[in-house]
Amino acid sequence: MAKRFALIGAGGYIAPRHLKAIKETGNELVAALDKNDSVGVLDSYTTEARFFTEFERFDRHLEKLRRRPGEAVDYVSICSPNYLHDAHVRFALRIGADAICEKPLVLNPWNLLALEELAGEHGRQINTILQLRLHPTIVALKQRIDQAPKDKIHEIDLTYITTRGYWYLASWKGDIEKSGGIATNIGVHFFDMLTWIFGPVRRNLVHMHEATRAAGYLELERGRVRWFLSLNRGDLPKPPEAGKPATYRAISVDGKEVEFSEGFTDLHTESYRRILAGNGFGCQAVLPSIEIVSAIRAATPIGKVGEYHPMLARVL
Numbered sequence: 129m130a131k132r133f134a135l136i137g138a139g140g141y142i143a144p145r146h147l148k149a150i151k152e153t154g155n156e157l158v159a160a161l162d163k164n165d166s167v168g169v170l171d172s173y174t175t176e177a178r179f180f181t182e183f184e185r186f187d188r189h190l191e192k193l194r195r196r197p198g199e200a201v202d203y204v205s206i207c208s209p210n211y212l213h214d215a216h217v218r219f220a221l222r223i224g225a226d227a228i229c230e231k232p233l234v235l236n237p238w239n240l241l242a243l244e245e246l247a248g249e250h251g252r253q254i255n256t257i258l259q260l261r262l263h264p265t266i267v268a269l270k271q272r273i274d275q276a277p278k279d280k281i282h283e284i285d286l287t288y289i290t291t292r293g294y295w296y297l298a299s300w301k302g303d304i305e306k307s308g309g310i311a312t313n314i315g316v317h318f319f320d321m322l323t324w325i326f327g328p329v330r331r332n333l334v335h336m337h338e339a340t341r342a343a344g345y346l347e348l349e350r351g352r353v354r355w356f357l358s359l360n361r362g363d364l365p366k367p368p369e370a371g372k373p374a375t376y377r378a379i380s381v382d383g384k385e386v387e388f389s390e391g392f393t394d395l396h397t398e399s400y401r402r403i404l405a406g407n408g409f410g411c412q413a414v415l416p417s418i419e420i421v422s423a424i425r426a427a428t429p430i431g432k433v434g435e436y437h438p439m440l441a442r443v444l
Contacts, residue, residue, distance in 0.1 A: 131155045131404065132200070134190055134225070136216050137207030138162040138170060138179070142230055146205045147173040149400040158193070158201060161186040190223050201225050203403075210313065211306040214239050217254055221246055226253040228403060232316040233411070235308045237419045244411040255408035259395035260321040262402075265388040269381065270325045273350065282326065282351040284381050285437060286318055291374035292359040297339060304339075304425070311342045312421040315357050319346075320417035326351030332420060334427040335436045336444055343444075344424060345435045356437040363443065 133150050137143055139162035147169070150157050157177045160170060165181055180186035194200040204220035206213055206229040214234050220227035233256040234240045247254050260266050273282065292301075300306040307313040323329065327349025334344040340360055346353040361374055368374040379386040402408055432440055 131202040132193075133157045133203045133205055134159040134161075134186075134201045135205040135207065136161045136186075136219075137209075137230075138167045139164045140207045140209075143207045144169055144172075145396040146207055146228070146230075146400075149397040150205070152397045153400045153404060155404075159186065159189055187219070187223075194223050203228055206230060209300045209306055210235060210308055211300070214243065217243055218246060221250040221252045221254075224250070224252065226255065226403075228255045228257070228400070228408075230257055231320075231414075232308060232312055232418060232421065233414050234418060235312065236422050237415060240411050240415055240418055247411070253408065254411055255403045256410070256414050257396060257399050258317060258320050258324075258409045258413065259392065259399055260317050261324055261409070262395050262398050263388060263392070265386060266321055266325075269379070269386055273325050273381075278350075280350070282382055284322070284326070284351050284353040284379060286322065286353060286355040287376065287378045287380075287437070287439065288314065288318060288356070289358045289360070289363045289365075289376045290314060291361040291364070291368075292340070296359060302339060308421060309337065309342070309425055310340065310357055310359065311337065311344075311424045314359070315342070315355075316417050316421050318355070318357075319420045320414065322346065322348065322351070322353055323416040323420070326353070328416060329420060332423050332427070333434065334424050334429045335431060335433070335440055337424065337427070337429050341443060342424070343437045343440050344427075346420070352435065354435055354437040356439040358439075358443075363439065 133155055135157060138160040151173045157174050159178045161180045163181055178189060190201055202225060204225045204227055206216045208216055210232055213229050217227045217229055243254060296302055301313055329346060329348060331347035336343045341358045343356045364376050377388055432444060
């Protein structure tokens with residue numbers, strides 16, 4: 129039987145992946161919200177969903193549905209700005225729905241613990257999107273590390289460069305109070321991946337933390353990680369191919385590169401399938417990565433000291 133979905137943040141960059149996932153898993157979008165009304169993208173997936181630009185009317189509509197037999201929404205998909213995720217997850221729980229929230233689920237670990245308690249009170253589930261755990265290349269890497277000697281400490285370089293224009297800093301993403309900064313906004317799922325594969329954090333140092341670049345060092349149970357994140361086109365190792373995104377994702381493990389720039393197209397749909405089957409990633413799964421980015425945000429950068437990423441010598 130098809131599940132009924134509502135979606136918050138229909139005009140955002142990531143919303144089409146959620147809309148596609150809802151449709152491809154055979155479910156129904158019944159309502160959507162965005163403060164902007166440029167959401168013609170909805171017609172590619174459904175023309176039957178009610179649309180709202182005011183949260184209060186969206187809230188009222190879903191409350192009405194909740195009180196009608198068989199019409200309540202089962203899930204609320206949350207694609208809103210990072211700083212609103214906490215409130216929108218709470219809203220989903222309050223109307224008796226499970227939440228499916230984009231990364232980062234929250235900005236700080238204490239927010240996460242409060243949500244987990246609230247979910248228990250309502251008897252609902254909170255799910256987040258950790259798509260890298262489903263990426264075939266990353267799954268293969270984890271299997272390889274799991275089979276290695278347990279006392280081996282791996283040397284890892286993580287590089288993620290994804291070009292953004294001037295709009296980025298003018299939007300909520302450029303406001304650290306709203307996005308959590310670059311390490312939170314584009315790095316949190318990489319930090320989740322690293323702790324998933326190499327174990328819990330032993331040490332967390334920040335070498336650089338700017339609006340469009342960040343770099344640091346993580347000492348994990350089974351790995352030493354030098355990481356570098358950037359939104360600057362000039363940091364790409366080579367010019368992007370025509371017609372392809374100006375993005376570079378790479379992990380080097382013990383001197384061997386694991387390139388995973390491709391393969392992201394259907395990971396949200398696979399995430400939804402797992403959530404619908406009761407196998408989603410909840411609050412405890414995401415806690416280590418939220419602790420990492422929260423600590424990065426609070427840290428004082430130390431510059432080119434100790435174990436730093438090779439890219440840092442080029443930009444600092």
